Amino acid sequence: MSVATPLVEHFGAGLDAPICLTWELTYACNLDCRHCLSSSGRRDPRELSTAEAKALIDEFEAMQVFYVNIGGGEPTIRGDFWEIVDYAVAHHVGVKFSTNGSRITATAARRIAGSDYLDVQISLDGATPEVNDAVRGEGTFATAVGAMEHLAAAGVRGFKLSVVCTRHNLPQIDALKALADRYGAQLRLTRLRPSGRGADVWGELHPTADQQQMLYRWLLAHGEEVLTGDSFFHLAGYGQPLPGLNLCGAGRVVCLIDPVGDVYACPFAIHDSFLAGNVRDAGGFEHVWRHSDLFGSLREPQAAGACGSCSEYDGCRGGCMAAKFFTGLPLAGPDPECVKGHGVTALAAVEPGSVPRPSADHSRVTFLRRRGDRACEEHPLAGSELAPAAST
Amino acid sequence: MTSVLDRPLDLAPQVSVRPERFGALLYHFGTRRLSFLKDRRLLDVLEHLDGSPTARAACDSAGVGEAALPAFERALERLVETEMLQERRP
Numbered sequence: 274m275s276v277a278t279p280l281v282e283h284f285g286a287g288l289d290a291p292i293c294l295t296w297e298l299t300y301a302c303n304l305d306c307r308h309c310l311s312s313s314g315r316r317d318p319r320e321l322s323t324a325e326a327k328a329l330i331d332e333f334e335a336m337q338v339f340y341v342n343i344g345g346g347e348p349t350i351r352g353d354f355w356e357i358v359d360y361a362v363a364h365h366v367g368v369k370f371s372t373n374g375s376r377i378t379a380t381a382a383r384r385i386a387g388s389d390y391l392d393v394q395i396s397l398d399g400a401t402p403e404v405n406d407a408v409r410g411e412g413t414f415a416t417a418v419g420a421m422e423h424l425a426a427a428g429v430r431g432f433k434l435s436v437v438c439t440r441h442n443l444p445q446i447d448a449l450k451a452l453a454d455r456y457g458a459q460l461r462l463t464r465l466r467p468s469g470r471g472a473d474v475w476g477e478l479h480p481t482a483d484q485q486q487m488l489y490r491w492l493l494a495h496g497e498e499v500l501t502g503d504s505f506f507h508l509a510g511y512g513q514p515l516p517g518l519n520l521c522g523a524g525r526v527v528c529l530i531d532p533v534g535d536v537y538a539c540p541f542a543i544h545d546s547f548l549a550g551n552v553r554d555a556g557g558f559e560h561v562w563r564h565s566d567l568f569g570s571l572r573e574p575q576a577a578g579a580c581g582s583c584s585e586y587d588g589c590r591g592g593c594m595a596a597k598f599f600t601g602l603p604l605a606g607p608d609p610e611c612v613k614g615h616g617v618t619a620l621a622a623v624e625p626g627s628v629p630r631p632s633a634d635h636s637r638v639t640f641l642r643r644r645g646d647r648a649c650e651e652h653p654l655a656g657s658e659l660a661p662a663a664s665t
Numbered sequence: 666m667t668s669v670l671d672r673p674l675d676l677a678p679q680v681s682v683r684p685e686r687f688g689a690l691l692y693h694f695g696t697r698r699l700s701f702l703k704d705r706r707l708l709d710v711l712e713h714l715d716g717s718p719t720a721r722a723a724c725d726s727a728g729v730g731e732a733a734l735p736a737f738e739r740a741l742e743r744l745v746e747t748e749m750l751q752e753r754r755p
């Protein structure tokens with residue numbers, strides 16, 4: 274048996290099909306979260322029809338995409354939500370969906386309990402109404418907890434409590450874990466990105482350097498019992514990598530399909546610079562995934578730029594592309610939250626007004642702004658490597 | 666304890682297998698775990714499980730030689746532990 278190429282290199286060079294992908298079903302949302310990474314609120318009239326959604330699932334099945342992370346907007350708002358979910362499951366495409374919980378009734382919870390192919394993530398961004406509702410809107414804590422009660426009562430075990438880490442909820446990290454435990458859920462922590470409306474609040478909400486270090490130690494201590502969707506691989510710069518692949522999978526093993534069928538490199542990169550094509554184009558999703566110029570370039574070795582001389586580059590790989598892009602930093606260079614502090618220096622040099630804005634904004638225009646949700650996505654490459662032997 | 670090689674094994678019904686250039690990806694819809702097979706011959710072994718009286722026979726059919734067997738035994742044990750494989754029910 275020969276020494277195998279490290280898996281991370283295979284993944285970095287792209288697979289013939291995504292392992293999983295994020296599929297936002299609608300930009301419509303009953304909430305208006307301050308950090309919504311897809312700037313959701315209003316439905317887009319060009320959203321995929323039921324028939325188009327089913328045809329896309331047929332493609333996923335043919336490509337053997339294991340599962341899709343359905344989000345939005347609030348995906349359950351679509352009248353055909355369960356029809357789409359049932360169709361996916363019947364076609365051997367697993368579904369995880371993210372929701373603010375407003376439609377997770379006792380009946381919906383029983384339906385979820387009935388299928389191994391169906392998983393749910395309840396979005397909540399604080400262990401108390403004060404901290405959560407300040408970001409997600411008044412009453413949203415109670416709504417999410419109500420949904421968890423329904424799921425627990427229906428016997429759903431191991432559903433996800435999905436938290437975007439902020440300066441205000443990281444001090445509650447143990448309380449968030451306890452909250453998940455109370456309902457038999459698994460805590461899932463993800464990184465706040467400056468994407469969508471998140472760009473407007475990132476400066477105010479992103480964790481402090483001390484909080485990042487605390488989070489790193491906390492994640493190491495909790496290992497695989499807490500999910501992160503590989504969200505925090507930039508923290509590998511502290512030394513030891515966190516569980517997971519520690520790889521940016523954008524356009525390589527994951528991608529985003531938005532409600533109108535646009536295919537982006539990742540859920541945090543809704544911008545023309547990261548748009549690979551549309552599933553309505555000739556050749557469909559498969560053609561976009563396998564042949565788009567953008568994904569081709571992401572599968573090439575990436576330039577380290579200013580990070581090339583850093584001792585930690587092999588760990589963090591320069592961090593998150595979307596976090597850099599939407600804070601105005603060059604992609605070949607440090608992450609804005611670089612654990613060595615290089616991001617802070619780089620941010621200070623960004624010209625005001627030069628920072629790219631998201632290409633689309635579906636926020637509701639209202640005097641009552643600042644409630645809200647958009648469920649937050651995913652890169653769940655947790656797993657174990659299986660090698661019969663390292664060498665002969 | 667009997668070696669995993671002497672047991673009749675099957676892929677768990679909730680597991681989906683996707684061949685890849687480097688080997689294969691396995692996804693378990695119940696545990697929601699992803700596993701990577703980093704050797705195409707291990708995939709061959711899995712494909713031979715159905716119809717083989719034991720895992721050892723499947724290894725034999727896949728052309729796994731005596732010297733490589735311990736490594737495949739460990740890999741199969743790990744797949745049983747993670748519920749990707751299960752003992753065939755009579």
